[in-house]
Amino acid sequence: MHAAEFLKQSGLAAADVPPVVAVHGDQRLLARRCVDRIAAAVLGDDDEPTRLDGVTADLASALDELRTVSMFASARIVVVGAADGFVTDHRAGLERYVAAPAAGSVLILEVSKWLKTTRLAKAVAKSGLTLECSELKGAKAAAYLVGVAKAEHDTALARDAAELMVTLAGTDLGLLEQELGKLCAFAADRDPKAVTAEDVAALVMDGSVKNTFEMLAEVRRGNVGRALAELDKLLLAGEAPFKILGGMSFVLRKIATAVDLSAGDGNLSRALATAGVFPKERGETEQYLRRLGRKRAERFRGLLLEADGALRGGSALPDRTVLERLLIQLAPPSR
Structure with a gap:
């Protein structure tokens, strides 16, 4: 599933999140949003994920974190960042973990590349969740902006306005969201709050x-x-x-x-x-x-x-x- 499709889903609950999630691709903003969405569903506002550096982390430590649920929380999320080397070094152990994951815990692997043909990838696809964080272009990038404007700024971004933003600013989601924030702030006093293509032409156009x-x-x-x-x-x-x-x-x-x-x-x-x-x-x-x-x-x-x-x-x-x-x-x- 592409991350943009995942992020469009509403009402994500802890029960909807599988025990292992692979987040892959070069769009780090999408990856961060996916992790944040999963954390909000599983942990709520009372706790944060445990983050491990995939370059230095070992499998035993990661599994210990996953299997240790505190008396104050019923769930645990462990995010292994930059995990390409971690996955390569511990593939067999990860395959065993996917087959018998810790109850109430979620392991998130953030990797640049994820080969769908490996046994690990097939196992995660079967019982977990794979989120692709690749570049959004054209209509898909515009649709993503429309969703972010509504969900995070409570603002209606016209479809042609979103298309013009992509035309003007390109497909860098970080830059697009930065421009979107300016536009939504500009429209904050409107009733209803809405951003038009003319607003984009006036405020974004170089x-x-x-x-x-x-x-x-x-x-x-x-x-x-x-x-x-x-x-x-x-x-x-x-x-x-x-x-x-x-x-x-x-x-x-x-x-x-x-x-x-x-x-x-x-x-x-x-x-x-x-x-x-x-x-x-x-x-x-x-x-x-x-x-x-x-x-x-x-x-x-x-x-x-x-x-x-x-x-x-x-x-x-x-x-x-x-x-x-x-x-x-x-x-x-x-x-």
């Missing part, structure tokens, strides 16, 4: 992404030369082509959704609002779409997919040329 948005604004106005100049600035500043395309995709996907919504009644203004296009951009975007025409606007998603594939190696064209071509393809006809 200079490079602002330039990406301005580049698209120039496209909407028909100023392709200025848009290409903005692209040149971004690339010369060392901005990654994928990040530039990510910012473009965030804006253009909303416009594409509005085009779809307006197909029924032709009310483009209402469709732009429903799709979540920023209010200050709706008027200009509506004029742009009317100049561009529905047939070309319906190609937005295909153009983005084509550019994405080209940047991933599907084209011999340089990255700069791929992005320049996309801007030209998005440009409306001359007045």
Whole structure:
């Protein structure tokens, strides 16, 4: 199970936690959250896990800790951190422990790598719990942020706001949660407490992404030369082509959704609002779409997919040329 799925579960009780848990992967923030969630369910607020350093700990000491439950507590959690070497050195003993664990205790192994084909991993998968703490990307990272905002800040983070955060800040969960904390504090006096994509654009957006948005604004106005100049600035500043395309995709996907919504009644203004296009951009975007025409606007998603594939190696064209071509393809006809 991925850690993000585990953390989304509500109402975790001590009875739901098995005696052995393996937490593996390079996302330490996810691992810490998993351990904290398990500790809260098993120990409550009255006690804390016993932590051992996997580099120096020996199996006998760890098992003694697990089998020693104090008169003041009915359960015990032992966390062996940096346990890759510990697992390698004591694999046979750990296999025996998994087969006959101490009652009322939980052993948590924090490792970087966890080979599913080993007897130990298979035993833990059968009678324990394996939590994968790997990188979250795209929609999964956005969904994680929405959950954290609700659970820890009692704040509704709009899905498109979460997607924009990932586009702007990347997939580093530590950085994302830091930015989320700022946004939720900003929205603390609202009733109800909520964070929108506009809030993210105002508070999280760095200079490079602002330039990406301005580049698209120039496209909407028909100023392709200025848009290409903005692209040149971004690339010369060392901005990654994928990040530039990510910012473009965030804006253009909303416009594409509005085009779809307006197909029924032709009310483009209402469709732009429903799709979540920023209010200050709706008027200009509506004029742009009317100049561009529905047939070309319906190609937005295909153009983005084509550019994405080209940047991933599907084209011999340089990255700069791929992005320049996309801007030209998005440009409306001359007045």
